[in-house]
Amino acid sequence: MSAGGTPGAGGTLSDEGTVTAYETVVGLEVHCELATTTKLFCGCRNAFGQEPNTNVCPVCLGLPGSLPVVNRRAVELALRIGTALNCRAQRSIFHRKNYFYPDMPKDYQISQYDEPINIDGWLELPDGSRVGIERAHMEEDTGKTTHVGGGGRIHEAGHSLVDYNRAGVPLVEIVSRPDIRSASQARAYVTELRSILVATGASDGRMEEGSLRVDANVSIRPAGSLEYGTRCEVKNLNSLRSLQRAIDYEVARQTALLETGERVAQETRHWNEAGGTTHALRSKEEANDYRYFPEPDLVPLVPDAELLAAAAAGVGSMPAERRRLLEQLVSGDSKAPIPARGDSSTDQVVTVVDLGLDELVAGAVAAGADPRLALARTANEAAASPEAARSLDRLAFAALLKMESSGQLSATQSKEVLAELIARGGDPAQIAARLGYEQMDAVALEAIVDDVIAANPEEWERFRDGDEKVAQFLLGQVMRATKGKANGKTVAALFAARRDA
Amino acid sequence: MTAKQSRGLGSVSEIAASVRSGEVSARSVLDKALQRVGELEGDLHCFNEVTTEKATADADAVDRMVASGADPGPLAGVPIALKDNLCTEGIPTTCSSRILAGWRPPYDATAVARLRIAGAVLVGKTNLDEFAMGSSTENSAFGPTRNPWDPTCVPGGSSGGSAAAVASGMVPLAFGTDTGGSIRQPASLCGVVGVKPTYGVVSRYGLIAFASSLDQIGPFAATVADAALGLEVVAGHDPMDSTSLDRPAPSILASLGDGVSGLRVGIVEDFLSDVSPECSAAVAAAGEALAAGGAKVEHVAIPEVLLGLPAYYVIAPAEASSNLSRYDGVRYGLRVDGPDVETMNARTRGEGFGAEVKRRIMIGTYALSAGYYDAYYGQAQKARTLLIRAFETAYRTFDVLLTPTTPSVAFPFGSKVDDPIEMYLCDLCSIPSNLAGHPAVTVPFALSPEGLPVGVQVLAPALGEALMMRVAASLEQAAPPGARGPVTP
Secondary structure, eight states, rough: OOOOOOOTOOOBTTTOOOSSSEEEEEEEEEEEOOOOOOSSSSSBBOOOOOOTTTTTTTTTTOOOOOOOOOOHHHHHHHHHHHHHTTOOOOBOOOOEOOOOOOTTTTTTEEEEEOOOSEEEEEOOOTTSSSEEEEEEEEEEEOEEEEESSGGGGGGTTTEEEEEEETTTTTEEEEEOSSSOSSSHHHHHHHHHHHHHHHHHHHHOOOOOGGSSEEEEEEEEEETTTTTTOEEEEEEEEEEEEHHHHHHHHHHHHHHHHTTTTEEEEEEEEETTTTTTTEOOOOHHHOOOOOOOOOOOSSSOOOOOOHHHHHHHHHHHHHHHHHHHHHHHHHSSSSOOOOOSSSSHHHHHHHHHTTTTTTHHHHHHHHHHHHHHHHHHHHHOOOGGSSSHHTSSHHHHHHHHHHHHHHHHOOOHHHHHHHHHHHHHHOHHHHHHHTTTOOOOOOOHHHHHHHHHHHHHHHHHHHHHTTTTTHHHHHHHHHHHHHTTSHHHHHHHHHHHHHHHH | OEEEETTTTTTTTHHHHHTTTTSOHHHHHHHHHHHHHHHHHHHHHHHHEEEHHHHHHHHHHHHHHHTTOOOOTTTTTTTEEEEEEEEETBBOOOOGGGGGOOOSSSSOOHHHHHHHTTTEEEEEEOOOSGGGGOOSSTTOOOOOOEEEBBBBBBOOOOSSSHHHHHHSSSSEEEEEEESTTTHHHHHHHHEEEEEEOOOBBBTTTTOOSSSSTOOOOEESSSSHHHHHHHHHHHHHOOOTTTTSSSOOOOOOOOTTTSSOOOOOOEEEGGGGGOOOOHHHHHHHHHHHHHTTOEEEEEOOOOGGGGGGGHHHHHHHHHHHHHHHHOSSSSSOOOOOOOOOOOOHHHHHHHHEEEEEEHHHHHHHHHHHSSSTTIIIIIHHOOOOOOOOHHHHHHHHOOOOOEEEOOOOSBTTSSSSOHHHHHHOOOOOOOOHHHHHHHEEEEEEEETTOOOOOOEEEESSTOOOHHHHHHHHHHHHHHSTTSSSSOOOO
């Protein structure tokens, strides 16, 4: 495992707790599918999950005679990403990257090479560390090959099926500088980058659908060394978990090599999710000379003022800024207790911003809800269905939170009403009434409290002697008797009043 | 020499006018064209495919339009031939290569679509050097085309089939593509007019790429006016081609008869010592004719034009090596199976491509390889820039330039096939225009002692088509009778 954390931290903690003398160095290449309506060079739909080879035309099939034309919307989204990552936009050109592979219709990929559209940016992580961005360039995606038989690899397969729906889908490849120092920081980087990409509207951020794909360049070096070690590029990282595991595995593998006096070979390695290991690709699979040269079918991309303005206007407020605003909002005067789920409010802030629910919290607070309660209910409950929660009526949400704060509803009841509110909308007071959460009659509640005291004389004595633990037991008994309808704070007050009488 | 002058089917404008007026039917014009194809095709082999059935339906459709009072367009009922590297929907488009034999594109090239909209009737797809790589059509996988002036000689290439189809009077208008001279050289060798437009004037969408930064579609016709009409129809901006110029089609016909009085014409002297006496003599005579028409004619040295050939033979193969990668047996065309995908790719390409195509793929792959890029591709691009600057300088002094089109007249079959360099030299005078992206036209201007046609070439700066064609029209007027097609072999 990795000790994670801050750049420049020397050494990583091994499982045995001994400090090894190596520092992890990671640079990430993140491929982001742009959320455009159509593909990068033709008018075919850019859509996931369609019947194979239905979103295709002469251009994205690379039929003889067809020519690419750049999708202006894709350029705008690429510029938005660059803006959000503090990059400099520049005149760029497309190159051809030549290699044979059946899922590449033209047997070359149109990509950007030494003159990319965005260069020299940075990304700030929630812990305040910064990762440099070398470039964020545009390119087209390939098709998708399914190797049938032979364990899914091309050389052992009986035959292969190719789906060109994805061919020509616009990608932006975001290349970080080798500033990442641990697997957990790599994970934090991708998490933050994903939030940024979603916030810009450039991507849907769905790693599971391949909208975001990560390759990791991993090396190690003696702690304190200024020279980089030999790196390996690890591919096929389809989730944050794979990313973290693969880096940990690579660091361990490379450490073992160096410890036994061997050298790390510069190579491309494939992450095997099931086995939890990486293996080198056959040298034939990577011995490519891509013969890059300027794509003669396209003209240089010179972003005009109109496009740059559209890109700048389209970039929403970034997650780091939104986290700061949300923290300010909740750190103000708040009477609600910190929820008992173990999440710190910082974690809740990260979750809420990541899911784009910060506006919901702000809206509820503006309508008079308690900020900390609004944050907690959003991070813990609303977060379960973020899509629906984003369109939740702010006033109704605030009204519900106020009912909970005032003791009109218990926490349990409030969560039930919230679930209903998110699922079907409506008025929280009416939902509460429909669910039978009418306010408990005060006299009836006092009678139940007295019954509980009478039925549990031993526990009551301990409570009177100041045993706080037994307070929860007594509360639980009242809740059972009232089927959860009683307000916890009211019950606690009733017990306290009888003890102090 | 048995070739006799022929009227062919008449001029493009005459045919279109008589079909539009209802005086003659498109069907009867087509029948005459098909009859002449029937008579001569066996000797000449201009076509890879004669589309008799579809042509008949198209001609009938034109006649129905005329009957209904609609105007079928400026090329109403004009039979045309298209080089077989221009995509035609549903009609085999092969590039004269085994690797694409039988492939039917699902779409029309933009130029093809514009010709159809203008009322032209496609008679067939013409033979070429495989993937437009060659200067004789001897590199066609389906056998060579013969020169109508002398069937023992090549028609030139790579658009040899289109040149010979016009020169033999099978069709009055044909289209080819010109990457380093593939329209002008065969036009010159066959005694017809051939135009390479400014890069970007005619959409390349649907032109099967050889070298993308050099390829242009252009017309062949017996006369300058007919070629101009054909060019006007296919020219103009196309949103499907990013390199298409965003401007309307040039207006050429209107000023065609304005003469050359006061124009400044430069005879480029750097080629003259490298071409045969009849070719340099034709240039001298053309210069005199223009001077007689009131032009100011001078010699000019532009030594950078000689950088053209070596630069071209790096840049064009480099682009070709990438453009031709897609013929891998996976999606369309020939597939020769193998135990794994790499072997299938290799066998397909090994059997599908001819020797010249393989040679250029290898040259291009080498030129782009790591460690060689700067020395070859980078250097060639620098030479290209020098050449463009030299032309810019020349055009400060001259309106147009005059050069030979080719170093020699049509040559016998087999005389250059074993010497690629000798074959490449055929494009010496035509290549610079492609590298610069400038327009150029060849006009038949003389006959060699053996009775073979000799063309001269007029060059103009980018978008100088109207002026260039005006000069060409003046040269046509001054050319001796019998120097141009159509002829009957």
